[in-house]
Amino acid sequence: MKTSTHDPLAWIDSALAELERDGLRRQLAVRSGPQTSRVILDGRELINFGSNDYLGLAADQRVTAAARAASEREGWGSGASPLVSGRGEAHAELERRLAEFEGTEAALVFPSGFAANAGVIPALVDEPDAIFGDAKNHASLIDGCRLAKAARFVYPHGDCDALEMLLRKSAGYRRRLIVTDTVFSMDGDIAPLAQLAELAEQYSAMLMVDEAHATGVFGERGCGIVEHAGLHDRVHIRVGTLSKALGSGGGFACGRQSLIDWLANRARTYVFSTAQPAATSAAALAALDIVREESHRRVQLLERSADFRRRLRADGWNVAGSESQIIPIVIGDTTRTMRLAAQLREAGFFVPGIRPPSVPDGESLLRISFCYHHTPEIVDALVKQLAAMR
Ligand SMILES: Cc1ncc(COP(=O)(O)O)c(C=O)c1O
CATH class of the missing domain: 3.40.640.10 (Type I PLP-dependent aspartate aminotransferase-like (Major domain))
Structure with a gap:
């Protein structure tokens, strides 16, 4: 029987290497415990701005x-x-x-x-x-x-x-x-x-x-x-x-x-x-x-996210046309976006960096997902941290 040395999946290694080179390769993380104002990712507890559990119900x-x-x-x-x-x-x-x-x-x-x-x-x-x-x-x-x-x-x-x-x-x-x-x-x-x-x-x-x-x-x-x-x-x-x-x-x-x-x-x-x-x-x-x-959940969510947006704009961040609890900080360059996301993580905040193909080329951003469980103290801490990184 003829054996072939050709590996039909070899192209994947080079495609992954290309993603790596362009700063686009994603890695899987593991969450422990529920999504709340805090999240444990890969064993590290972080303040959580990366979940779409907007009303805080996922672990209710x-x-x-x-x-x-x-x-x-x-x-x-x-x-x-x-x-x-x-x-x-x-x-x-x-x-x-x-x-x-x-x-x-x-x-x-x-x-x-x-x-x-x-x-x-x-x-x-x-x-x-x-x-x-x-x-x-x-x-x-x-x-x-x-x-x-x-x-x-x-x-x-x-x-x-x-x-x-x-x-x-x-x-x-x-x-x-x-x-x-x-x-x-x-x-x-x-x-x-x-x-x-x-x-x-x-x-x-x-x-x-x-x-x-x-x-x-x-x-x-x-x-x-x-x-x-x-x-x-x-x-x-x-x-x-x-x-x-x-x-x-x-x-x-x-x-x-x-x-x-x-x-x-x-x-x-x-x-x-x-x-x-x-x-x-x-x-x-x-x-x-x-x-x-509990309509107060959505009322508070939208009021606090509007306030948060105003503060970010006042600090000179580009939050694009956000009118909701999803607040992007548009950075543009993918490498800078991912560096800022890593710095935030170092400082104890989980704010995902979003890059192509999730956004068009040149429009990479930090996606802040505002949720009901974000207290004013948590928001203050993030605003302060972002200001320190400008
Ligand atoms: C606008 C929009 N539609 C649909 C979906 C998919 O929903 P699901 O996560 O329930 O599959 C998403 C999820 O990210 C979304 O953002």
């Missing part, structure tokens, strides 16, 4: 108790995809409650927010159709667009004039889909939703928004930017995650009943993936109760 005892009770009731694994036998009582109840929370006819729970976006978009558009996406959309929306066979158009970030130019030329397509994050995951700014809704109406387009970073945080009832902007009836498809402010895991889509029925039939990441553990749904249900009953 009511949430963990709900997960425990559900796993005792329904077992841990769901054992099958939702359409077979994986959709248990906790999933069904969560879908009912999410629809009620969002004020829509129905909702569908996906294994993750990523899966929701990757499944919903290709279920809505196909070859004769066109998608129009913001240049700073999250990777999961981008991949959802790639999976659809429709023509893809990217408009410059938040630029409704540019979007309109594209829509004007789109009459030849069967369907049009406009898709955007509401709160952008890296810059923390907010999409011009009212204008997008107007364009969608004018050009008979479907409007889909991803509320991943807005659910639980924005709006009178914490539903997100759609609620905040009063656009309930004008946004057709809403996607969110249970993994950030709701402190659990999984994603969801909501809208009218026929849309949800269609997605349950045609969204491949729903149909062909095992349902999330019942405990995860039960944890999200408990978190929804807390969002409803």
Whole structure:
């Protein structure tokens, strides 16, 4: 028998070496214990500005108790995809409650927010159709667009004039889909939703928004930017995650009943993936109760993050167009960004440095994720530390 010396995976070593050379190679860290205002990473305790647990619910005892009770009731694994036998009582109840929370006819729970976006978009558009996406959309929306066979158009970030130019030329397509994050995951700014809704109406387009970073945080009832902007009836498809402010895991889509029925039939990441553990749904249900009953969490979060932003701006940091609890400090150069992140870590703060491909080349940044458990003392300490590094 002939043996070959050729290693078909050898290219990976050189690709990794290239990442290393460009300062883009990432390393896996291990967290011990829960996400709170502090986090233990690789054995070192740090003040935590690197979690999306915006409302401080990921380790809330009511949430963990709900997960425990559900796993005792329904077992841990769901054992099958939702359409077979994986959709248990906790999933069904969560879908009912999410629809009620969002004020829509129905909702569908996906294994993750990523899966929701990757499944919903290709279920809505196909070859004769066109998608129009913001240049700073999250990777999961981008991949959802790639999976659809429709023509893809990217408009410059938040630029409704540019979007309109594209829509004007789109009459030849069967369907049009406009898709955007509401709160952008890296810059923390907010999409011009009212204008997008107007364009969608004018050009008979479907409007889909991803509320991943807005659910639980924005709006009178914490539903997100759609609620905040009063656009309930004008946004057709809403996607969110249970993994950030709701402190659990999984994603969801909501809208009218026929849309949800269609997605349950045609969204491949729903149909062909095992349902999330019942405990995860039960944890999200408990978190929804807390969002409803403890509005002071989101009020305090947004007030304190606005104050923090003002202080950073006053100190001369570029926080871009942030209007939310996500506060970037835009550095630009990747090496400098990662050096600053390392210095912060040395000083006891976990503030992740974000570099390509998570942001475009030349736009590396420190991403400060502001959470309910950040006390004024913790914020003072970070502001002081940053000032010392200027
Ligand atoms: C805007 C946006 N959408 C979707 C997702 C994916 O959500 P999940 O982490 O639940 O898969 C993320 C997560 O980072 C996100 O930032």
